[in-house]
Amino acid sequence: MKYCSKCGNELFDEAVICPSCGCPVEGASQPNSSTQSPETKKTLRTVAKVFMLISLISSALALIAGIVCLWFDRVLAVRGISSVISLAWIIPITVYYWKSVKENRPVSVGFKVCTLLFVNLVSGICMLVEKDEY
Ligand SMILES: [Zn+2]
Helix, strand or coil: EEEECCCCEEEEEEEEEECCCCCCCCCCCCHHHCCCCCCHHHHHHHHHHHHHHHHHHHHHHHHHHHHHHCCCCCHHHHCCCCCHHHHHHHEEEHHHHCCCCCCHCCCHHHHHHHHHHHCCCHHHHHHHHHHCCC
């Protein structure tokens, strides 16, 4: 017989959470659903990379469009060229993630959140959903 470390309630040996207080039982094995198949990981990484590329290309196109607009529309030009600011972080984040995937290196949660906020929502979510087990 085991006892809950939080409330002292008596527990069945196979209990994963305490039925009385709901806290997870220490030493209990995590359910197998927390592991992802290599196919799932690969798909998530691919989707993350594709959406990063879309962000990169759209920012680059906006920059090019901005430069072209310099000759006839200053306001549009400024708007387009201001996308160079987002390129300044999209490029390094994309390159870093690409390298990490290639070398099978995990990326930090902070990096993933930055991707979500500054590069692409879909990429960030894919990276956060993917579980790192290296
Ligand atoms: Zn308890």
